[in-house]
Amino acid sequence: MLEVPGNAADAPVVEVAREEPAAPVRRRGRTALLIGGAALLGLVAGACTGYLIQADRRPTALPPLSQPQLAQAKGKAPEPLSAARDGQVRTDGDLRKLLLKKPRGAKPADWTPGDGWMDLDAYAETYEEPRNMFGRLIADEFRRAAVTGWEDGGQTVEVRLIQFRQQESLEAADSTDSSQYWADREPETDSWSVPGTGNGMAYVHHRPDSDPGYLPLYAAEAHAYRGDIAMEIWMYDSKPITKARIMDLAERQMERL
Template sequence: MRTYVLWGDVLEVRRTALLIAGAATLGLVAGTCTGYLVQADREPTKLPSLSQPTLPQARGEEPEPLSAAQDRRVKTDGDLRKLLLKKPAGAQDADWLPGDGWLDLAAYADTYEKPDQMFGDLIGNEFRRAAVTGWESGTTTLEIRLVQFRQEEALAAAASVDNNRHWADAEGATESWTLPGTGNGMAYVHTEPEREAGYLPVYSAEAHAWRGDIAMEIWVYGAEPISKKKIMDLAKRQMERL
């Protein structure tokens, strides 16, 4: 008896739950139908326009473009020769340099020991142009080059400086100093002259630095040792113009 009553209660509970669930379902259906009928009798709600009103623009003066002193691209995209140091008073023009002050791709590659290989390397490094100046003063000769790269794929100006620094460091009897304000710019004095039969000994110094897309090269040669002060001063003044 006890078992029967328990199961009967359980069955009754289940039956009641089913009846309640059925009633709820009917109520939901009825409510939904009523909602549809009410909505059908209403006027359609107007949707907002998809277009937005034009916002008023702020008014003010147009900013003036930066001057060449403020925007270095104005300088470096112009005549690169104007950024070279000027020949000092009393010095003579270097007769081995091109008269127009430009070195094209072939002429610049020809300044290296392996011009054919360098020609291909410069094409790969996106060589753009090179400006050059130089002069002779007493027994000293000097040459300055500003080599510009397009730099669409890589920082070729920095790579060019690193290459020249590598070879300068590789020479024996060499002293070197960092160029202030240039990052990794360096100046070198080779304390032992180059000797060749039939010629006077030649001392040399050089400096290499870069800024933006331009690599600076300075080469100084003389019958007497080149001082640190001289090469550092030249490099500092030239970099200040970039």
């Protein structure tokens, strides 16, 4: 027999709420399964019926492909370009004939080759590191170079046309870009675009080279290219060189290419 404490009757009665069971999930009955199966069979049957109907029909003929007859040109074919108008023929000929002519009264430069051709070795010697440049020019598909130059009073001019084979890359453009890069780095230099070239630039360097015992030497240069030929013009004078002088040479030389 259990012993009940004396104060048990006075203790408050705590009611514990009964937890209602969770509502059961309604099962999907056989009726729903039958309806779903019937709908699926209906779709399959409809597709098969449509296929059989289309299979029994004759194919619809498509309209024939047609193209309007092109009008043919009549008369003689145009004459081929003359050598004077065909740039490829002109530049594949004697490159020296495309160089500017020496001004009347000017003295031929004694530092340029007598026959007007500058071979690979001679052209590489115009750079600060000839040995390295020799190999690079071979890799750059150097083809040939024509050069002319003259002295007129205190002024000296040298004009070069450098031609590349360009079977692998556009080396004439790359050569011009390189020359323009270095010209731009010279201090106290002004530059202008050469009209009619799209890429040519002319430069005037205002700071002269001054060596003891010598007159100051001012410089100007121009660089452009057309096709596979890069043009280089170098001008030196004991007096400052104007934009008009270097620009005149550059424009007239590019007109000949």
